[in-house]
Amino acid sequence: MVQQRSVTYVNNTTPLSITTKELDLENCVNDNQVAIKIHSAALNPVDSVISHAANKWLVGSSLKTVGMDYAGVLVKRGKNVDPKFQIGDKVNGFISHAFGDQGSYSDYLIIDPSKQSAIGHMNNFDYLDDDVKARFSDFDINASYPLVFGTAYDGLFSNGQLLNSRSRILVNGASTAVSQCLIQIAKKHLNVETVVGICNSKSFEYNKKAGFDHLIAYDESNCLEKVQSIIKDKFNGQKFDLIFDSVGTSEFFPIIDTILKPRAEGSLYTTVAGSNKLKYTGGLKEYVSVLPLWNYAASWNPRRHYNYTYTMVWPKPAIMELASLMVSKKQFIPPLDSVYPFEEFQTAMDKLNTNQAKGKIILEINKDY
Numbered sequence: 001m002v003q004q005r006s007v008t009y010v011n012n013t014t015p016l017s018i019t020t021k022e023l024d025l026e027n028c029v030n031d032n033q034v035a036i037k038i039h040s041a042a043l044n045p046v047d048s049v050i051s052h053a054a055n056k057w058l059v060g061s062s063l064k065t066v067g068m069d070y071a072g073v074l075v076k077r078g079k080n081v082d083p084k085f086q087i088g089d090k091v092n093g094f095i096s097h098a099f100g101d102q103g104s105y106s107d108y109l110i111i112d113p114s115k116q117s118a119i120g121h122m123n124n125f126d127y128l129d130d131d132v133k134a135r136f137s138d139f140d141i142n143a144s145y146p147l148v149f150g151t152a153y154d155g156l157f158s159n160g161q162l163l164n165s166r167s168r169i170l171v172n173g174a175s176t177a178v179s180q181c182l183i184q185i186a187k188k189h190l191n192v193e194t195v196v197g198i199c200n201s202k203s204f205e206y207n208k209k210a211g212f213d214h215l216i217a218y219d220e221s222n223c224l225e226k227v228q229s230i231i232k233d234k235f236n237g238q239k240f241d242l243i244f245d246s247v248g249t250s251e252f253f254p255i256i257d258t259i260l261k262p263r264a265e266g267s268l269y270t271t272v273a274g275s276n277k278l279k280y281t282g283g284l285k286e287y288v289s290v291l292p293l294w295n296y297a298a299s300w301n302p303r304r305h306y307n308y309t310y311t312m313v314w315p316k317p318a319i320m321e322l323a324s325l326m327v328s329k330k331q332f333i334p335p336l337d338s339v340y341p342f343e344e345f346q347t348a349m350d351k352l353n354t355n356q357a358k359g360k361i362i363l364e365i366n367k368d369y
């Protein structure tokens, strides 16, 4: 028997807290499952959104565990598990769940890797700067990226996009961790010609370093006119192939014909955040209010001018495979903000909820390695 600490809640009226239970490690997996001792977990806005949306009439009275991104060591495996996963392996990935009893802010995670299939072996980030390696352990770095990398992956690949060295992408929310992954996949893996980012004027240096070719400030006037001017002055009138929104907005739609190529040319508008900016702690009503229901319904109209989709990341091996490929070529630098001890999870979540982090916030759950 081992002690398992987890960050849990019952519903959105109960505060998040660390609860402890006994786990029978010898008998905790079925034939298809693995048990992973978590060393580090990364925070995601969705962790906060889900726990705040847990209306007591909808989610019952069981304890739910927070968290999706993880890195740790495989300590138990069922006999039918893919032989590429063995006891002692260092693994990372993300799980998809809402209100589940298994979450990554916990000592142990028990999952079926054929279902929660965004799981891989940890990568070697030796090429990162020494000051980054001094602040963040291998487990921190490997826990940081699976979900945001996967979201960028889905935004770039999962809707039949054909992006190449002649493509142009507009990113709303250049500074988000999702977009920091997207710019690296777009520029270094797909060799996309031009990526334009919209961010706070104070974040220009951060995003220039990340690889954005042009930046537009959302906190200055005429943001949309500046997008149109770039098309006219820098692209010779050529519009974008992809508009990727990682903030939540509807402001492009009135001018979309002037900035996005027509549907017949395979262009796409996709959001991972909805039709308005979501306050992560706003609860179920706030979440429903940003769902782009009208856009989604209109995307089925055969006479629509443009392709539209709401991208929702889903665990799949291809995400972890592309990340590993890029790491093997030293092409991917995970965006990292800060690291907190497990006991300070609430401070870490408060920082996440400011929506001002520059990269991932990590929880160090077990440092006995």
Ligand SMILES: NC(=O)c1ccc[n+]([C@@H]2O[C@H](COP(=O)([O-])OP(=O)(O)OC[C@H]3O[C@@H](n4cnc5c(N)ncnc54)[C@H](OP(=O)(O)O)[C@@H]3O)[C@@H](O)[C@H]2O)c1
Binding pocket: 044, 045, 046, 147, 148, 151, 172, 173, 174, 175, 176, 177, 178, 179, 198, 199, 200, 202, 203, 218, 246, 247, 248, 271, 272, 273, 277, 278, 311, 312, 313, 314, 352, 355, 356, 357, 358, 359
């Ligand atoms: N659909 C899915 O499957 C999926 C998966 C993952 C994430 N998401 C969603 O994607 C969004 C981004 O997630 P994330 O983890 O990447 O976020 P994040 O890293 O926590 O985003 C923080 C950044 O947002 C920027 N920001 C704040 N207000 C902004 C505004 N009004 N306009 C533009 N940028 C603004 C800030 O940079 P500045 O300095 O530039 O303001 C800040 O650095 C969230 O809404 C999240 O819920 C969806």
